[in-house]
Amino acid sequence: TKKVVQFMPTDIKEELLAKYPPKVARKRAKQIMINEATESEAPPEILANVRTIPGIITMRGCTYAGCKGVIMGPTRDIVNITHGPIGCGFYSWLTRRNQTDAGEDGENYMPYCFSTDMQDSDIIFGGEKKLAAAIQEAYDLFHPKGICVFATCPVGLIGDDIHAVCKKKKAEFGDCNVFAFSCEGYKGVSQSAGHHIANNQVFTHLVGENTEPRTEEYKINLLGEYNIGGDGFEIDRILKKCGITNLATFSGNSSYDQFASAQHADLSCVMCHRSINYVADMLETKYGIPWIKVNFIGAASTAKSLRKIGQYFGDKKLIDRIEEVIAEEMPEVEAVAADVRPRTEGKTAMLFVGGSRAHHYQDLFSEMGMKTLSAGYEFAHRDDYEGRQVIPNLTVDADSRNIEEIDVEADPELYSPRKKPEEIKALEDAGYQFKHYEGMNDQMDKGTIIIDDLNQYEAEKLVELLKPDIFCAGIKEKFSIQKSGVPMKQLHSYDSGGPYAGFKGAINFYKEIDRLVNSKVWSYMKAPWQENPELTGTFVWE
Numbered sequence: 255t256k257k258v259v260q261f262m263p264t265d266i267k268e269e270l271l272a273k274y275p276p277k278v279a280r281k282r283a284k285q286i287m288i289n290e291a292t293e294s295e296a297p298p299e300i301l302a303n304v305r306t307i308p309g310i311i312t313m314r315g316c317t318y319a320g321c322k323g324v325i326m327g328p329t330r331d332i333v334n335i336t337h338g339p340i341g342c343g344f345y346s347w348l349t350r351r352n353q354t355d356a357g358e359d360g361e362n363y364m365p366y367c368f369s370t371d372m373q374d375s376d377i378i379f380g381g382e383k384k385l386a387a388a389i390q391e392a393y394d395l396f397h398p399k400g401i402c403v404f405a406t407c408p409v410g411l412i413g414d415d416i417h418a419v420c421k422k423k424k425a426e427f428g429d430c431n432v433f434a435f436s437c438e439g440y441k442g443v444s445q446s447a448g449h450h451i452a453n454n455q456v457f458t459h460l461v462g463e464n465t466e467p468r469t470e471e472y473k474i475n476l477l478g479e480y481n482i483g484g485d486g487f488e489i490d491r492i493l494k495k496c497g498i499t500n501l502a503t504f505s506g507n508s509s510y511d512q513f514a515s516a517q518h519a520d521l522s523c524v525m526c527h528r529s530i531n532y533v534a535d536m537l538e539t540k541y542g543i544p545w546i547k548v549n550f551i552g553a554a555s556t557a558k559s560l561r562k563i564g565q566y567f568g569d570k571k572l573i574d575r576i577e578e579v580i581a582e583e584m585p586e587v588e589a590v591a592a593d594v595r596p597r598t599e600g601k602t603a604m605l606f607v608g609g610s611r612a613h614h615y616q617d618l619f620s621e622m623g624m625k626t627l628s629a630g631y632e633f634a635h636r637d638d639y640e641g642r643q644v645i646p647n648l649t650v651d652a653d654s655r656n657i658e659e660i661d662v663e664a665d666p667e668l669y670s671p672r673k674k675p676e677e678i679k680a681l682e683d684a685g686y687q688f689k690h691y692e693g694m695n696d697q698m699d700k701g702t703i704i705i706d707d708l709n710q711y712e713a714e715k716l717v718e719l720l721k722p723d724i725f726c727a728g729i730k731e732k733f734s735i736q737k738s739g740v741p742m743k744q745l746h747s748y749d750s751g752g753p754y755a756g757f758k759g760a761i762n763f764y765k766e767i768d769r770l771v772n773s774k775v776w777s778y779m780k781a782p783w784q785e786n787p788e789l790t791g792t793f794v795w796e
């Protein structure tokens with residue numbers, strides 16, 4: 255017998271939790287929230303950046319993935335050596351579709367996957383000698399400016415001292431910067447810890463190495479842009495057209511020299527806050543370079559971000575040029591948006607991506623008249639959901655450039671969520687400075703469902719209950735969702751598409767989503783619940 259009900263957002267939450275044992279349900283309940291932010295009071299808290307319950311099939315990755323795969327992997331002329339079993343190196347090599355352009359110097363190690371390929375004997379007798387030999391081999395073959403070494407789980411377990419090996423090799427070479435990252439996969443609850451480790455090491459060992467002054471105008475660093483599907487190329491095209499000098503991208507298509515010169519910038523523009531906010535803060539604290547949040551996903555957001563940069567410099571010449579560029583680029587974007595809109599207006603989407611795209615891509619969907627029903631991050635922290643961050647009064651020893659690792663859990667004030675006005679005042683009185691920026695929740699409609707660390711079971715259940723017109727996540731989710739007859743777009747690797755950033759990227763995205771949500775092929779499929787319905791209903795907003 256069929257039960258017909260009208261779903262409210264709270265019903266959806268209950269349905270998602272219904273199958274869990276009580277203890278699991280209690281924990282997951284804190285990670286699933288119905289968005290009801292009001293301006294005057296603190297919205298409900300979401301539990302984030304906590305350990306996944308064992309047994310649950312999470313979408314998350316590991317600390318090594320966040321450090322080697324995400325932050326350092328996209329750099330083109332540093333040799334990145336994975337110290338570990340071959341799978342870790344292989345599966346973090348180009349699966350992210352991070353693109354490079356070798357440029358004039360021609361140095362590009364992206365076509366190579368470097369690994370020490372640990373074997374049983376290395377686990378038993380230690381892998382340091384093998385690592386030293388691998389570093390030597392890379393140096394002899396390529397003579398790179400930098401070699402980075404990344405620890406995988408077994409390295410931490412057997413206790414290889416990768417830092418000592420790197421230090422020794424660096425001293426031997428004299429003309430190659432060799433340093434390591436203790437980013438064993440198990441070190442954190444997700445990729446997020448790996449971002450932090452990468453940020454600290456790259457700042458300690460690399461930023462500031464090039465002391466030659468830079469004389470260009472309007473110098474920025476673009477932090478948290480990884481050139482997936484060529485996004486960074488499109489953003490660089492726009493920045494160049496505006497006359498803005500991008501000194502260093504962290505880290506899409508970046509080079510050793512870019513990182514080493516980042517301290518010469520006038521301003522840091524932070525695209526993916528989650529992965530690189532630590533570098534933004536350290537650049538501000540040590541070199542006095544302020545940072546602003548930008549977003550080049552979505553045409554309107556791109557224009558807004560360019561204007562924000564223009565405003566920062568406050569120079570008429572730059573502001574006028576930015577307006578000219580926007581005026582030149584927008585007509586084509588608007589024409590495509592107007593063409594697709596009758597076919598996409600009113601359609602619904604779900605977005606579950608790492609730590610910033612679930613938010614940023616909502617701009618593109620709303621430009622197409624599409625509503626985001628439910629969204630969440632794999633590993634973001636509460637500030638990415640709730641906005642507003644407390645900036646700590648970090649003290650950095652400028653001479654030694656020895657940045658202490660910041661322990662997020664030990665200093666909750668550092669990554670604290672939106673606070674009530676009186677709490678903010680008390681903290682400001684105590685000397686904390688606030689940076690205000692929007693979190694994902696601020697942008698989402700009341701009654702939408704926000705879920706942290708969504709898992710396989712909940713993803714399938716959500717799709718079954720809410721039947722979105724498109725579901726966006728990663729490769730692990732792709733095929734199970736498609737089998738339920740719902741189009742699925744990867745917002746990590748972009749499947750085979752992109753770029754989606756900037757003006758040209760917006761055009762690509764509109765066309766791609768139009769094709770996906772209007773394709774007839776999905777209607778030929780029968781999802782399990784269509785063949786055997788237990789429950790049917792319509793979703794209503796409060």
Ligand code: CFM
Nearest residue numbers: 480526529607608609610611746
């Ligand atoms: Fe930042 Fe990223 Fe993301 Fe991220 Fe990632 Fe990525 Fe991502 Mo995959 S740095 S948080 S750790 S925007 S790799 S380019 S797509 S999960 S939303």
Ligand code: HCA
Nearest residue numbers: 315319323350728729730746
């Ligand atoms: C990672 C990389 C990843 C995985 C994407 C996916 C990426 O987290 O290690 O699950 O499809 O963007 O490539 O996020």
